[in-house]
Amino acid sequence: MAKSESEMTWKDLEIGNIVTEPGSARVYESGTWRSQRPTYDFKKCIKCGLCALNCPEGCIAPNKDGYFEADLYYCKGCGICPHECPTRVIKMIEEVE
Amino acid sequence: MAKSESEMTWKDLEIGNIVTEPGSARVYESGTWRSQRPTYDFKKCIKCGLCALNCPEGCIAPNKDGYFEADLYYCKGCGICPHECPTRVIKMIEEVE
């Protein structure tokens, strides 16, 4: 959408308010919800991908080195990934102001 | 009811149109529906009461001699009772005009 949500007029609406852009919620920064964040000790990582499979946000993907890392734009800091990591790569730390 | 159905006014109705006389449908002569009627050869009757138990109208009861007999005010002439009578007491015959 070109317009911001709050600027939309009734004429901007698709028929039936249908949303035509799949996956458009990707613009939403769910990372603002986070109170803690994952940190990594990639040396231990076996690239098994279990962290990614078990992230409710679906925000973990291989970084440029092929290590699985959270996208903090989305990560809500639930702390699941450290629990699923078989090799204890991940640790949660408090967000700071 | 004192008044006939078609004479009832809105003021004659109970709250919520509740019917306060249990079993009042007994006044309805379902026998007018009949095209055939049961006849009896009571000599064969063992007074087992199966005919009564199997009459959809519930209109069979012992007569003054204790034989089970249909009340023609209600009997619709379905022909079930002869089929349930173990001793073939009952036979259906056509109603005549």
Next chain:
Amino acid sequence: MATRTGVEVSVGVADAVKLCNPDVIAAYPITPQTHIVEHLAELVATGELDAEYIPVESEHSALSACLGSAAAGARTFTATSSQGLALMNEVVYVAAPMRLPIVMSVANRALSAPLSIWGDHSDLMSVRDTGWIQIVTENGQAAIDNTIIAFRIAEDQRVLLPVMVHLDGFNLTHVVEPIFFPTQDEVDKFLPKNRFPLPLNPDKPVAMGDFAPPFIFMEAKWAQEVNIRDSRKVILQAWDEFEKTFGRKYLPVEKYHSDGAKVLIMTMGSSGETASVAIDELRKEGLDVGQISLRLWRPFPFEDLREAVKDAEVLIVMDRAISYGGPGGPVASEVKAALYSQAGKPKVVSYVISLGGRDTTVSGFKDIVKKGIDIAARGSQNEYEIYGVKE
């Protein structure tokens, strides 16, 4: 060429649906709608109609299945009545704002309690806020013609709204009468193929039914309102086009000896036909009385109504429903509201008639007209009048 045949109106409606070649029919039986859906089931069973007939487990699911079907881009039909319409109430409300062009026949019948399988317009009134286009018919021909027309209106790209075609239970649905049927070719020409613009389709995913926070809800509802109001011109076009093709004309407000008449009665649905016999007789008796009848209930034809009553001094409005503890007849109430600011507007007398299958006969209508004129002249204690209740 159209053929004239005798047919039970319900069967005729089903045959009309068949001519429209729907893809999906989802319906639940209820008296007096049953013959419509039974005949459709029959047509599907024999192969005369190639459609999926979904024998759902309730009316709520009937219309819900229709939502899914229409959203997938299929031509979709259902029919119901009374309790069925009430049971699907929540679903009725969502079809219009979702812009799903479903066509539904409603065999009008009284709403319980007490249970009645007989006709009135309480079911019709229960959905008057739902945003469906609503056409009310007064004879078999109108019911059948408007079933075909309904698909055209609903699926028009400028409209994309669900349409209800109301026909009175029993008084229409169960009557065998002469009907002119168009041919398949004629219907094919009149009714273009369905092409719902944004269907559910993996090739081009869309999301239908997002929830709307306060920043946008009111805009969405206003868009809906503008849309149904604007559908008026498409409806008129469809009726015009229908007349050109088939020779039968339909108008939002039908007139019968109404131009110039000082006294008008206003009807909606099949009782209008009986009433017009009364009008004939009254005119023969020398009374300056005419009739208008409302065919287009939603969008409400404000302009047509105002035009039709502009010369009248007395307007007697018949309703077949009561808004209990409220304004009495909903039609009369809306008519008064519509005329409220008009200069020289008629006196409006509101009559509730024919609830739950009670007939209003020709002499009944004559009686109402006479009483109505009297009330207009001398006033009444009542917010509205009711006709034929045994005192």
Next chain:
Amino acid sequence: MATRTGVEVSVGVADAVKLCNPDVIAAYPITPQTHIVEHLAELVATGELDAEYIPVESEHSALSACLGSAAAGARTFTATSSQGLALMNEVVYVAAPMRLPIVMSVANRALSAPLSIWGDHSDLMSVRDTGWIQIVTENGQAAIDNTIIAFRIAEDQRVLLPVMVHLDGFNLTHVVEPIFFPTQDEVDKFLPKNRFPLPLNPDKPVAMGDFAPPFIFMEAKWAQEVNIRDSRKVILQAWDEFEKTFGRKYLPVEKYHSDGAKVLIMTMGSSGETASVAIDELRKEGLDVGQISLRLWRPFPFEDLREAVKDAEVLIVMDRAISYGGPGGPVASEVKAALYSQAGKPKVVSYVISLGGRDTTVSGFKDIVKKGIDIAARGSQNEYEIYGVKE
């Protein structure tokens, strides 16, 4: 003695229900009604309230269970909102003609689609023909007081009708505010024991819910209509009595600086409180404007309305719902109809505001009043106006 406490209005309503000592509560959760039923569940769990709480599987069953409960002679409460009210629509229609004195709180919320959990009056309007007595409240105190009053009205032997108490979702339900609570003793005195005259009881079998052929249906419906119209006097008595006991007065049409004012705005529900702030400011600015608000929606207070507007030249009616493709705001439509035949009636300007949680602020109301006066003077192209839609 009554105590003044801060309480969330929903919790207050539940506490009020508790004071009425109901036997059965059957309810299904839906935002923004949830806190009412959750608190009732809590009161039952702790033993503070001795009642059966039936956690039904849908709203349809919620009200259905209430039918059974009330028919058995038990004091019965439920609460719902929006989609829930729509889903129980068919059941809502049967409660009144069966004369079952159920009390229901409705936390008013917009009807889908699009889905909105926020407030407006579309749900309220969807049940306007159903024959329930309907009280609309504009603040927490009114919601809570009228919950108690509702039981008294419903179970009055002259009434025996179900009663809805409407309170705006969120704007009332979710606000903590100061409330005066009556004591148990006071309530016990105000509210006699339930004695439904013909309950389901093996000692004296009755049949409830016979079907009604055409020879009697219309009589049954007329009896229902007379009954709800006559309930008016009982309602007024109950409010009088309430005032005597508790000192707070309720009227079918509430007035605020309205006597003699040339311009009136009419509101219903909680937005009326914000509006009255606007009225104060406008009056300070020198405008001769007053306010009336509708508290009794059914039975509609024809007399009170006419009396309240008799001096007004302009009446600006606010609606929080649209009858799509129809008359716009249902309240304005009924008001126009009610005033149709009045001599010297005001010009009525209809405004739809605050759908789906959109706020109308003090300055919004001021704007509406000014625009409304202008429209009354110069006319408008529109059947009604809508306020605050982004163009």
Next chain:
Amino acid sequence: MSQEKSLVEIRWHGRGGQGTVTSAEMMALAAISEGKYAQAFPNFGSERRGSPVQAFNRVDTREPIRLRVDITQPDFVIVNDPNLLGKVNVTSGLKEGGWVVINTSKTAQQIKSQFNIKNPVATVNATKIAREVLGVPIVSTTMLGAAIKVTGVVDKKYTYEHLQKRFGRLGDRNIKAMETAYEQVVMQER
């Protein structure tokens, strides 16, 4: 309605499940095929097997029928089931002079005196005809023939296509039954 009344109203009496509505329907379909205006409709409501039921016709030779109310004062009454006599008031509302057409083995005279009927009565033993022609005592089409003869509202040949269509391979036999009753019905003015 500027001219003489051209409308004829007919009431049928029978029992639920015996095809009374079919009689009326065939009557209307035939009249429509003939180019007339006609209606057929049942007694609105539920029709239980065995219960006394009614069906109705309106036939108008001149103009479209606009009446959409019950028929309470018929011009003709047709009684498909003789057992109804005495149980149901078949002549209720029947116009003076209006014929009652009855399926019976009795004579009109017997019927009139037994059931105290003032109106003229036509009789036909439709049950017998149906048994013989159709093999079953279902008289809906048979009584149609008698009714057509007595009411004269339609030429019986217009029933053919409809009977064929409705009864498929039993069409011919139903036509025969109709025709037989048409021939055999006895109209006795008094």
Next chain:
Amino acid sequence: MSQEKSLVEIRWHGRGGQGTVTSAEMMALAAISEGKYAQAFPNFGSERRGSPVQAFNRVDTREPIRLRVDITQPDFVIVNDPNLLGKVNVTSGLKEGGWVVINTSKTAQQIKSQFNIKNPVATVNATKIAREVLGVPIVSTTMLGAAIKVTGVVDKKYTYEHLQKRFGRLGDRNIKAMETAYEQVVMQER
């Protein structure tokens, strides 16, 4: 409304599941107990655990509150969760000169420059207080104390009964947390 404005409007910022609504509720309950008029209400809508949420108060010393609309121009803003700064525009609509009360270990000066806040800022390390007094970092009652101090809309003693009632055997500790924050909050005008 014939006199000076007696109405104070407050907005709270926190996260779903952290008791922000409780803060506002306690504030209103206390004010009402004091005999004032007050409202507390959440941001209407769904409040997901973790999501940024708001809650509101109106307090009026003189007259009943009739406003039933959102608060868009608060007199005070209270920020229960410091992580929201920079993510949520906490000063949106805040009246000129209106205080922002923030749970933070930083100084007002640091906060103001880091987040470019023009309004006066009061700070309190509520998380630390809560951890110490309650044993958990849940700051709803702690921040209540700071808010009471800065807004001055209610005497803090009127919160006691409500904190006791809401927190039962943890009531005293919550009162302590509230009082501690009340004492420790630092109001720095610029």
Next chain:
Amino acid sequence: MEKYAVYVPRLVNREEKFVAGHRACVGCGEALAIRQAFKALDTNVIVVNATGCAEIFTSQFPLTSWELPWIHTLFENTAAVASGVEAAYKAMRRKGARLPENTKVVAIAGDGGTSDIGLQALSGALERGHDFTYICFDNEAYMNTGVQRSSSTPFGAWTTTSPTGGKSTGQFSWKKNMPEIAAAHNIPYVATATHGYPFDLMAKVAKAVAIKGPAYVHVLSACPTGWRSATETINRQVRLAVQTGVFPLYEVENGVYKMSLDIPTLRPVADYLKTQGRFRHLSDD
């Protein structure tokens, strides 16, 4: 016929709670089954009735065929209404109201009102554990509205909405197994019965009502009108359903299944099908 089925007068209560003068079709199996069911019960019963044939043929205003307190409200909410009645009695009794002893609630509905439109209300009431009995009178279609298919209509049966034709040989789906679904709710008692075995039926209904908690009885009820069959043989028809294994008679008590009848060898299903016109097209080929 059940072997012990003789000398009814000694075994069966003579009082009728469902009286003569009703308007069911001639030879209605549903009327018969209802009569038998309520013969098995006492007068301490409140009846909650769904819309359907039974409701219509017993309750034309201003009359009633019921000697028991009876309520009908809608088609699909029977179990919910029953829940409300049960809860009301529970609460009022607990709170000291003077009420008759040991009041029982019995809900009755057709197969449509049970397995289709009323299923959810029923499932909810069973799950909540109300003390009531629900009896489904299964005539295998929506009969009251003129024989439309329900989910309880057997595979292949003709109805007006499962008609036969070039593209259809009647009902396309298998009969929904309602007793099984009820049993999956883990309620104390589920049973099947039919009016062809009246003593079995009566015993089961009596047991169901006596048991504390929800009980479900599923009663096959012949409908000569909808089944296109003879009226006089309806008992034979349903007995054939049992004897061919089409409709087994059994009980499920606290999860334990028990067959009610010993049928060493089942008769061929065709014996059953040929008694009814609705299956005629099947035997044609």
Next chain:
Amino acid sequence: MEKYAVYVPRLVNREEKFVAGHRACVGCGEALAIRQAFKALDTNVIVVNATGCAEIFTSQFPLTSWELPWIHTLFENTAAVASGVEAAYKAMRRKGARLPENTKVVAIAGDGGTSDIGLQALSGALERGHDFTYICFDNEAYMNTGVQRSSSTPFGAWTTTSPTGGKSTGQFSWKKNMPEIAAAHNIPYVATATHGYPFDLMAKVAKAVAIKGPAYVHVLSACPTGWRSATETINRQVRLAVQTGVFPLYEVENGVYKMSLDIPTLRPVADYLKTQGRFRHLSDD
């Protein structure tokens, strides 16, 4: 954890059809389970979604978290809407419309939308044999509206409408056995799964969708908000439900039951209960 659960990248489709940026609570098991389920599927799927958490957190206007065609209409009609979509594709395809190949319909709903208010629509759709898959994400209460009990709430669990108090120890009734009820409909495939066993879950969902005819998958989904539990251990919580026998993992294929996991000795149920605040009052005594 499943033993074969390593090297996900090789085993699992990396594409997300349910994308990041949704608004589920931190640590939502339902969001996780949905993500896993749709990872198991291709892009040929149309999603029909009931009102509930999943619908709300994925569809705030004007955005959508779905890469698939998706529709939400109401809370209780999900299976009926899915019926309509399925029938529409069937009819349009038969009549020659150009449509993508092999389109599949997947309906998703919460436990409330499935075992309570949406049960009837589901039962009807299963009975009619539509070719679709229904997945119930069971978090054991009405979470979207703030944790009210459903019929799927386990016995003893605290919710806001099964609160604890002098007269109540939480939920008074036993958890409705939804998979069993689905199985009683004699459909080709029924399975249970949970996000704690993601490969099992994905395999079952893929199988369900591949099978012709109706399939039902019941997915236990932790809700830390409603369960009053920690977010980081949700997988452990649901695995304990399996390992204690509280939530067995199994499949029913054409009526044949098969356990999915070999658990020689069940762990004590208390191990499971103590992970969640909603059961706290139970361990108190």
